[in-house]
Amino acid sequence: MLLLMYLLFLVQASIGPWWPDLVVVALVVITLHESRTVSTLAGAWAGLCLDMTNPASLGTQLLALAASGYLVSLLHTVMYRARWATVGFVLLALALKRALAFLTGLGLPEMTPLLVSSLLTLGLTPLAELVLSRLLYRKWQPA
Amino acid sequence: MTKRFVTSRQDRVAWLVLLLGLALLLLPRRLRLAVSQPIQSAVLAPLRLSAACRRALRDPSSENERLSLLAARLAVENARLTSLQSNPEPAPGLGVELVRSPVVSRDLGTFEQWLVISRGSRHGVSPGAPVITATGVCGKVIACGPNQSLVQSILSPEFRAAVLDLRSRVPAVARVDRSGGLVLEYAPKESDFRVGDTLVTAGLGTVFPKGLRFGEVVAVPDRPEALFKAVSVRPFVDVSRVEEVFVMRLSDTSAGPGWLENVARPEVSIPGEPSSP
Numbered sequence A: 001m002l003l004l005m006y007l008l009f010l011v012q013a014s015i016g017p018w019w020p021d022l023v024v025v026a027l028v029v030i031t032l033h034e035s036r037t038v039s040t041l042a043g044a045w046a047g048l049c050l051d052m053t054n055p056a057s058l059g060t061q062l063l064a065l066a067a068s069g070y071l072v073s074l075l076h077t078v079m080y081r082a083r084w085a086t087v088g089f090v091l092l093a094l095a096l097k098r099a100l101a102f103l104t105g106l107g108l109p110e111m112t113p114l115l116v117s118s119l120l121t122l123g124l125t126p127l128a129e130l131v132l133s134r135l136l137y138r139k140w141q142p143a
Numbered sequence B: 001m002t003k004r005f006v007t008s009r010q011d012r013v014a015w016l017v018l019l020l021g022l023a024l025l026l027l028p029r030r031l032r033l034a035v036s037q038p039i040q041s042a043v044l045a046p047l048r049l050s051a052a053c054r055r056a057l058r059d060p061s062s063e064n065e066r067l068s069l070l071a072a073r074l075a076v077e078n079a080r081l082t083s084l085q086s087n088p089e090p091a092p093g094l095g096v097e098l099v100r101s102p103v104v105s106r107d108l109g110t111f112e113q114w115l116v117i118s119r120g121s122r123h124g125v126s127p128g129a130p131v132i133t134a135t136g137v138c139g140k141v142i143a144c145g146p147n148q149s150l151v152q153s154i155l156s157p158e159f160r161a162a163v164l165d166l167r168s169r170v171p172a173v174a175r176v177d178r179s180g181g182l183v184l185e186y187a188p189k190e191s192d193f194r195v196g197d198t199l200v201t202a203g204l205g206t207v208f209p210k211g212l213r214f215g216e217v218v219a220v221p222d223r224p225e226a227l228f229k230a231v232s233v234r235p236f237v238d239v240s241r242v243e244e245v246f247v248m249r250l251s252d253t254s255a256g257p258g259w260l261e262n263v264a265r266p267e268v269s270i271p272g273e274p275s276s277p
Helices: A002-014 A022-033 A036-051 A060-078 A085-103 A111-137 B002-007 B009-026 B029-043 B045-057 B060-084
Strands: B096-106 B114-117 B130-132 B137-144 B149-153 B161-165 B171-176 B182-188 B198-201 B213-219 B228-235 B244-250
Touching (some): A002 A022, A002 A036, A060 A085, B114 B244
Antiparallel strands (some): B096 B114, B137 B149, B161 B198, B198 B213
8 A cells, every 4th residue: 555655656746737636536545445543654654755855845745644644534434425525535635735735835836737636636536436446445335 | 532532542643643744844944854865865766767767768869969959059158258258248149040960971082171061041051151069160151052051161271260369369360281280370470379278269250250169279389480470270170070060040140249240241341352242
């Protein structure tokens, strides 16, 4: 799982700002199947990798993605899992990531690529959930 | 419920990770960079490796072309800056385009007096255009077809160029002597030329802009009986080995005071000299 996150990070780091946020989608899908500890650790690992592309902001992505993993895992256990839940979790993780980057002084990227990337990320989520669940957990139960 | 979440073992680990992230975030910038350096080199190693592979796989000839064009541009820019050393007026734009051209033929006698290049009037090349390489002046275009041009190299017996000693600022005319080497013509006996001096184009005449690298003084023999000083010059460009040249297309010679003033269309002539056609 950590290897998958790392591979997705490598892909993410190689593509432009217009593309979907593969790391966040994978993190949310993993979080739906794993415990809170594993989810947090997976988020921290992915965040640490992302932080390495901009070491001056070390800790920002780590904190954002670890918190996303923890929160999504927490919400997943207390919320009824509706069809839109995964998309909602991804939206939450994206918002948390951008908000923390903004609060720590990294600022926001350009609005158009940000919107396009976010929309693509949300659009990709159901497919990613299907593929990753089958790939990693050998099961997929539609809501 | 909150108490149950926080006190469970899972949550303790999660909170520990979150606190670690917060602690990293609060580290001073210098410490953050120091901490991240070893991790960064390990994490980003595949990306760096793939970038290196991409660079290695890229066509080396296109990279070579790009670098040689860059070097020629820098040579031109260097010439412009050299000429501006004695001209405090504000510099206009470069006003020069470089047309890259392979050498497709040579004279069969010496291989270095005439070159044929595969760019002509269709590419904006015109007679009189200076021809350079990244290392210095190579010659000038003297005839153009639509797709080919004839270049008179600096080693052609008919070639003359006004040059300037970069150190002493003494001008002279460079030409080929009987032995096929370059010498300076009309250098006064008392003029200050020393072995190792760099010669650049003087910006006299209407062909070469000022400051293009030309050659290096290799010998200044002392001949008391001679009227002029015999200065031997080694050109920076090895014409016999040139495979690719750049033709300078002087696009904007009327942009005001500065580098390209001497290559503008002549409006007056020196009394007593035959006027150019």
